[in-house]
Amino acid sequence: MLYAWIDGVKRPPTAKGERTACHDCGGTLTSVIPAENVRHWRHKTGDCDSWSEPEGPWHLGWKEAFPEDCREISLSDSITGERHRADVLCGAGTSNATVLELQHSSIPEDERIAREAFYQQDHRMFWLVHIHNHQKWNFGMSLNWQSRPVNVKGKEFAIMQWYGRSTQFIEKWKRSTAYVFFEFQEQIFFLGGKPLSERIAGGTPLEKGQYALCHLTHEEFIRSVSGA
Ligand SMILES: [Zn+2]
Numbered sequence: 001m002l003y004a005w006i007d008g009v010k011r012p013p014t015a016k017g018e019r020t021a022c023h024d025c026g027g028t029l030t031s032v033i034p035a036e037n038v039r040h041w042r043h044k045t046g047d048c049d050s051w052s053e054p055e056g057p058w059h060l061g062w063k064e065a066f067p068e069d070c071r072e073i074s075l076s077d078s079i080t081g082e083r084h085r086a087d088v089l090c091g092a093g094t095s096n097a098t099v100l101e102l103q104h105s106s107i108p109e110d111e112r113i114a115r116e117a118f119y120q121q122d123h124r125m126f127w128l129v130h131i132h133n134h135q136k137w138n139f140g141m142s143l144n145w146q147s148r149p150v151n152v153k154g155k156e157f158a159i160m161q162w163y164g165r166s167t168q169f170i171e172k173w174k175r176s177t178a179y180v181f182f183e184f185q186e187q188i189f190f191l192g193g194k195p196l197s198e199r200i201a202g203g204t205p206l207e208k209g210q211y212a213l214c215h216l217t218h219e220e221f222i223r224s225v226s227g228a
Helices: 057-063 109-119 135-142 168-174 194-200 218-225
Strands: 004-006 009-011 019-021 028-032 040-043 071-076 083-090 098-103 124-130 150-152 155-161 179-184 187-191 210-216
Touching: 004 019, 057 083, 057 098, 083 109, 098 109, 109 124, 124 218, 135 179, 150 194, 155 194, 187 218, 194 210, 210 218
Parallel strands: 098 124, 124 179
Antiparallel strands: 004 009, 019 028, 028 040, 071 083, 083 098, 150 155, 155 210, 179 187, 187 210
16 A cells, blocks of 8 residues: 555655554554565555555556545445555545555456456445556557547547457446546547447447447546546
8 A cells, every 4th residue: 555644644664674453453564665666565464455456657646636535445334344445535525435446467257357346335436557568568459539529518429340359458447337547658538338439329229339438538537536
């Protein structure tokens, strides 16, 4: 995790040897100050959030795009007591409360479903999926803004066809019940959900590998997470 409470301040570690206690589990956190990566805190005996993943500059950069009191917010299920740390939570306590999960590594479908079920109990949920590995080429090749463009509320959508034999990646995100955004070469794209995609496609469900996409600026994305 990038932030922890130490001496009454929530912050990243600043020096080697710093220690504090995790606000969620009470476990000891020690500072990690790598030469080549982002400073962070590490649980001495394993992270109490089973969904945590190693975080680097991409995570840090996005967390810093939001106010400090919106970063790494711990949430718990009032009935089961299950507890997880949302990467970003904006508008807590309002009807626009939005959890943003930053996804850099690939995620198994059952975990995607579990995270959506947990966070969507009381929040809107957004994913920002970093397309940076082997999907990068397929995604780039499938961008075609001339393909059946449709304007929805001032936003230009087009129907893309996933490039390549396996459509597993795009089909997995098409099944999401949350709002899915992709970051590809520092550009942000919104993946149309099922009802919207069908409307864009003229009332017919999209075929395997097809998906509806629109482009957003970073400012538009940050504003929509912030509920503005
Ligand atoms: Zn903990």
